[in-house]
Amino acid sequence: MQTLVLATSNKGKLAELADLLAPLHFDVQPQSAFAIDDAVEDGLSFIENAILKARHASRSSGLPAMADDSGLAVDALGGAPGIYSARYAGEHGNDLANLTKLLADLTEVPAGERQAQFHCVLAFVRHADDPVPVIAHGIWRGQIAFAATGSHGFGYDPVFLPDDANGSAAELTPAEKKQLSHRAKALKLLLAQLQVTA
Template sequence: MMRIVLATGNAGKIREFSDMLGPLGFEFVPQSEFGIEPPEETGDTFEDNAILKARYASARSGLPAMADDSGLEVDALGGAPGVRSARYAGEGAGDLANIEKLLEAMTLVPDASRSARFRC
C-alpha cells in the first residue's frame, strides 16, 4: 500500500480520500502524524496554495503528499474572499466572524446581484 500524506487537519478529508482511493492501494495519513503544522498560505490562487501545502508536507514527511485549497468567491465583491476565505475577518477569526464580515460587505448588494461559488 502506498502511503500519501494529506496536507490537511480535516479528518473528513482523510476519510473521503481513503474511501475513494483506499481500494486502489493508497493509504492517506494526516500531516499531524508527522508533527507537521500547516504552512502560511501565501499563494495568489487556490492552486498555488494547494501546491505550497503539498510540497511543504512532502518535504517534512519524506512521502508524497496531496493537498487542496478552496474558498468562496462572491461576484459582487470582485471574487472576495477567495483564497482568504478562512481568514477573511483576520488571522485566527472563526467561521462566525468570517460570515458576519461577509454579510456586512453585502449589505448594499441587491438580492439579484448576490451570486457566488465555492471553488476548489
C-alpha cells in the same frame, strides 16, 4: 498500502477528504501525524497555495502528499474573500466572524446580484519535487443568503445557497454534500487523472 499525507489541519476538510479518498486505497494520514507545521501560504491563487502545501507536506514526510486550497469567491466583492476565506475577518479559522463580515459586506447587495462560487483546488504530488503535480479544480455555484441557516458543514456553508440544491449547504446531509460540493467535484476530477497517470 502506501501512506498519503493530507496537508491540512482543518478537521472539517480532513473528514470530508478522508471519506472521499477511500477509492484510492491509500492509508490517508493528516500532516499532524508527522508533526508537520502548516505551510506558509504566500501564493496568489488557490492553485499556487495547494501546490505549496502539498510540496511542504511531502518534503517534511518523505511521502506522497495531497493538499486542498479552497474558498468562497463572491462576484459582488470582486472575488473576495477568495484565498483569504479562512481569515476574512482577521483571525484564521473563526467561522462565525467570517460569516458575520461577509453578510455585513453584502448588506446593500440585492437578491439577484449575490452570485458566488465555492472553489476547491486539489494538488497531489508523488514526491516534494514532483515536476508534474496532479491538479484538479472543482467549482460549486450558488448565491449568498441574507442570513445563516442549517447546522451541518463548516465555514461559509450556512450562507451558501447552491444552485443545485434546496436550502443552504449547511442544510444538506453529509451524503448530499459529498455528491455536490466543490471538494467532491475536484476529487472526482483528481481521481480520474490519477487513474490515467497511475
